[in-house]
Amino acid sequence: MTPGSEAELAEAIAGANGPLCIQGGGSRGLAVEGDVLSTRGLSGVELYEPGALTLVVKAGTPVAEVETLLAAQNQQLAFEPMDHRGMLGTEGEPTIGGVIAANVSGPRRIQAGAARDHLLGVRFVDGSGQAVKNGGRVMKNVTGYDLVKLMCGAHGTLGVLTEVSLKVLPRAEASATVTVTGVDLPGAIRMMSAALGSPYDVTGAAYDADTYQVHVRVEGFQDSAAYRSAKLVELLSPSGLAEVREDAGVLWKGIRDVSAFDSRPGDIWRISVKPSDAADLAPRLEAEALQFDWGGGLIWALVPDGTDLRARINVPGHATLVRASQDTRARLGVFQPQPAPLAAISAGLRSQFDPRSILNPGLMG
Numbered sequence: 001m002t003p004g005s006e007a008e009l010a011e012a013i014a015g016a017n018g019p020l021c022i023q024g025g026g027s028r029g030l031a032v033e034g035d036v037l038s039t040r041g042l043s044g045v046e047l048y049e050p051g052a053l054t055l056v057v058k059a060g061t062p063v064a065e066v067e068t069l070l071a072a073q074n075q076q077l078a079f080e081p082m083d084h085r086g087m088l089g090t091e092g093e094p095t096i097g098g099v100i101a102a103n104v105s106g107p108r109r110i111q112a113g114a115a116r117d118h119l120l121g122v123r124f125v126d127g128s129g130q131a132v133k134n135g136g137r138v139m140k141n142v143t144g145y146d147l148v149k150l151m152c153g154a155h156g157t158l159g160v161l162t163e164v165s166l167k168v169l170p171r172a173e174a175s176a177t178v179t180v181t182g183v184d185l186p187g188a189i190r191m192m193s194a195a196l197g198s199p200y201d202v203t204g205a206a207y208d209a210d211t212y213q214v215h216v217r218v219e220g221f222q223d224s225a226a227y228r229s230a231k232l233v234e235l236l237s238p239s240g241l242a243e244v245r246e247d248a249g250v251l252w253k254g255i256r257d258v259s260a261f262d263s264r265p266g267d268i269w270r271i272s273v274k275p276s277d278a279a280d281l282a283p284r285l286e287a288e289a290l291q292f293d294w295g296g297g298l299i300w301a302l303v304p305d306g307t308d309l310r311a312r313i314n315v316p317g318h319a320t321l322v323r324a325s326q327d328t329r330a331r332l333g334v335f336q337p338q339p340a341p342l343a344a345i346s347a348g349l350r351s352q353f354d355p356r357s358i359l360n361p362g363l364m365g
Contacts, residue, residue, distance in 0.1 A: 014129025022156035024098030059097025080106030103153035116152035124159035127354025172219035176229035177248035207292040273317035
């Protein structure tokens with residue numbers, strides 16, 4: 001089913017006789033049993049006010065279309081959403097609703113915040129077929145219950161997004177990346193922590209364990225980016241060979257999308273921990289390849305098929321199974337099991353928003 005309006009979507013959900021598999025562009029490969037209900041028919045820009053840094057867009061609108069629209073006004077989605085298609089070997093077309101439903105955020109999250117931090121308002125249809133609106137179209141709107149944040153990251157289990165309102169930001173005039181070569185993981189964590197703790201407004205801090213390279217990015221006006229990158233070279237040079245890359249767009253796209261794992265066999269896990277725990281945890285993972293983002297707080301791990309990586313993690317955090325066979329997903333679960341008190345709260349929320357348990361059932365526990 002591909003409804004063409006919110007009313008048609010509400011009618012489809014209200015009339016459903018069984019579980020529904022909610023999909024945006026189908027690029028993330030997450031699927032549950034049930035009739036496919038796609039939001040791709042809900043596409044188009046409702047409102048764009050560049051001067052107010054505000055965009056209102058239907059949930060099925062392709063991300064590429066949104067980014068093209070913003071680029072024409074020298075603006076951007078500051079949270080830098082990743083594209084999963086290369087890693088997962090999927091096709092489809094990432095949609096803005098899918099990005100928000102999964103809270104997909106890239107390297108700039110450490111400075112600009114996650115997708116949910118740029119979400120101003122939502123419209124969605126809950127599991128009973130009722131259309132709901134929450135939030136607003138301007139940054140000053142803070143009234144009512146904050147269903148906006150609740151829907152971001154719910155993966156369609158509480159409701160099907162039909163419209164999102166976003167805060168957008170100007171694009172930087174210039175970008176400079178300091179790359180330091182020949183650094184081991186403990187040194188990389190210290191180096192990225194030093195860069196993030198500096199006054200130089202770092203917008204990206206990543207480590208490639210295959211090449212032993214640390215990458216630190218600054219953005220802004222041309223003179224400012226040049227000054228800050230030079231200062232970072234001074235700060236980081238004692239730990240290795242540092243160089244400045246004036247334009248490293250392809251590099252950061254690869255970091256954002258974890259492109260180094262694209263053609264390599266095995267399961268892929270996404271692990272969130274405190275950066276200070278990353279160096280001690282990494283050897284326990286026994287991974288075939290590791291990539292680090294967010295100053296070491298986000299770890300991408302490539303492991304042999306069927307590996308239960310959660311059993312090897314003994315520090316606070318959570319691990320999401322991003323790429324694996326259906327059997328492995330069924331056995332291990334995609335998302336980290338929640339502690340009992342939190343699981344009870346989540347179940348209570350789902351019972352309120354989806355009393356018939358038809359929206360992506362079983363996806364998040």
